[in-house]
Amino acid sequence: SYVLTQPPSVSVAPGQTARITCGGNNIGSKSVHWYQQKPGQAPVLVVYDDSDRPSGIPERFSGSSSGNTATLTISRVEAGDEADYYCQVWDSSSDHWVFGGGTKLTVL
Amino acid sequence: EVQLLESGGGLIQPGGSLRLSCAASGFTFSSYAMSWVRQVPGKGLEWVSTISGGGGTSYYADSVKGRFTISRDNSKNTLYVQMNSLRAEDTAIYYCAKLLLMVAFDIWGQGTMVTVSS
Numbered sequence: 001s002y003v004l005t006q007p008p009s010v011s012v013a014p015g016q017t018a019r020i021t022c023g024g025n026n027i028g029s030k031s032v033h034w035y036q037q038k039p040g041q042a043p044v045l046v047v048y049d050d051s052d053r054p055s056g057i058p059e060r061f062s063g064s065s066s067g068n069t070a071t072l073t074i075s076r077v078e079a080g081d082e083a084d085y086y087c088q089v090w091d092s093s094s095d096h097w098v099f100g101g102g103t104k105l106t107v108l
Numbered sequence: 109e110v111q112l113l114e115s116g117g118g119l120i121q122p123g124g125s126l127r128l129s130c131a132a133s134g135f136t137f138s139s140y141a142m143s144w145v146r147q148v149p150g151k152g153l154e155w156v157s158t159i160s161g162g163g164g165t166s167y168y169a170d171s172v173k174g175r176f177t178i179s180r181d182n183s184k185n186t187l188y189v190q191m192n193s194l195r196a197e198d199t200a201i202y203y204c205a206k207l208l209l210m211v212a213f214d215i216w217g218q219g220t221m222v223t224v225s226s
Contacts, residue, residue, distance in 0.1 A: 001170075031211055031212075033211065033213075042203055042216040042217065042218055043216055045208070045212060045213060045214045048209075048214070049209075049211075049212070054214060088153075088212070089211075090211040095167050096167070096169065097143065097155040097158065097211075098155065099145075099152060099153040099154065099155060100152075102153070
């Protein structure tokens with residue numbers, strides 16, 4: 001089965017740029033989606049199809065994907081961005097939807 | 109407003125059965141595939157099952173295949189999952205989610221907790 005690998009944690013100072021990676025075999029050939037989940041809340045889709053943003057998501061959130069790594073970039077990080085972030089793909093070979101293990105973003 | 113509202117969670121003994129429901133509103137329910145995703149508190153997200161908009165095609169994670177059955181009633185705008193032979197490892201918050209373009213989960217419910225314990 002397809003595996004997505006994320007770093008457990010990323011820390012960044014307010015106003016700086018956070019980059020959260022998601023590794024997978026030839027992930028650049030798949031569409032990657034990213035979710036933000038704050039404590040006690042349901043996940044929220046923040047980026048889909050590698051780099052598109054749903055309505056209402058700030059432009060500070062962007063995504064890219066190439067080769068074996070996809071990246072969620074959060075510019076001008078704010079305290080309110082502190083959350084868990086998950087990457088996700090649809091694996092066509094198994095018809096399974098796959099999540100990464102999640103990355104906890106800490107705003108210092 | 110697009111909304112998903114789960115219900116049916118609770119405490120159930122190992123080996124027991126439970127049916128979760130998810131009431132949808134604010135969008136054309138029958139036009140979209142729907143899914144169940146679960147999360148052990150404090151842990152990551154795990155996809156459980158997906159059903160097509162018309163209900164004719166369903167998909168399951170290996171961990172629940174043969175024990176869980178996803179279904180939908182488009183006349184009632186409601187998604188279900190019938191969970192049989194429940195195990196302790198099925199203990200989790202269960203979210204229903206709407207699928208965007210069959211690949212991404214763009215709308216989530218607030219979740220319902222299922223606890224499997226004697």
